[in-house]
Amino acid sequence: MGTPLASREAQTEEVIERLYEEYPDTTISLNFSNRLELLVAVILSAQCTDERVNTETEHLFEKYQSVEDYAEADEAELAEDLNSITYYNNKAGYIKNACQQMLDDHDGEVPDTMAALTDLPGVGRKTANVVLQHGHEVVEGIVVDTHVQRLTRRLGITEEKRPEAIEADLMPLVPEDDWQQFTHLLISHGRAVCTARNPDCADCALEDICPSSKLDSDTDLASGEAW
Template sequence: MGTQLDSREEQVVEVLDRLYEQYPEPEISLNFSNRLELLIAVVLSAQCTDERVNKVTADLFEKYDGPADYAEADEEELAEDINSITYYNSKAGYIKSACQDIIEKHDGEVPDTMSDLTDLAGVGRKTANVVLQHGHEVVEGIVVDTHVQRISRRLGLTEEQSPENIEEDLMGIVPATDWQEYTHLLISHGRETCTARNPDCEDCVLEDICPSSKLDHDVDLADGSEW
């Protein structure tokens, strides 16, 4: 088994140091040019890969320009426009409803608070955190996607199960200045090395401090989406 450091705080500092060196420029992989496009892209990315979302939004963002276009769109047509995305019917409804509220309640602008964002259809805390961080440069928490959830647990940084509880737990040990990058570092590492199935522990820069290293014992694996 890998050697865990004396405390979770020491563990997370070492994890961050090593991953910053491994991935010097971590960043969001969704394509967008404004806050509304970011919001829509993140809503679409639930249970779907960023690569697939970027393919769909390349055409979607050409067709629809601004919240009014989505708010007034025929929902069936909008669903057809995103039909290669998982749960596309539900997500079309979320986007239309969210844009109606953006117009009616927020003067056509994507809200800049956690409470207002999570009041929008299809927007949970994870989505709101992404929009705040990358649309408004406001960092209120840690985005917990399946990579963050999986790797944080494997590294022994949390034993919590739900994204909300994991976020609360991590916010107590991850330095606030690293909250945003923590997510991107773990996503990069999750895609390249610490995959859901068959993680490449032999080439992992965290192997010697990871209590779940499969070089010594089996680990609990779970599949999942990205954002």
């Protein structure tokens, strides 16, 4: 078991520094070419891998190329076009209704504020943060996905459990200039090393400062009881 640094601020700073060294070029892994495609891809990515979403959107973005295309689509047909995505029926409804709302309230454009984005069906703070950061180059917060939730708790940076509470806890700790990249660093590390089950603690650059390390410990990381 590693020993975390004396304060959460110091722990966070060290985590960021080490992960920048490990993943210097990490960035968003969803494929998109405009803001609408980004919004659709992020809605689809909820509880679904980016790899699966990218496979699905390759043909989806050819068929549906505008806000009008989605808004006017038959919802059952749109759902069928998404049938390899988790919760595809719900997501089809979210996308269709969000696009209709953008036509009604935003001249068919993807909104550029947190309030307007989170007012769209199927869009919470996580999705809105991604769209703002990568679609509008506006950084208002920290994207908290499952990797960020898992790793920040394992590393002793937060004890919060809900994504919005974790985000609120992280924002004073993470330098604002690092808010966007912080998410990508943790996602890359969560995929490569600190996986949900059987994390590779022996090859982890953070092992010596990680209170959840399974080395020399009987803690069952896979159970989730340590967090």
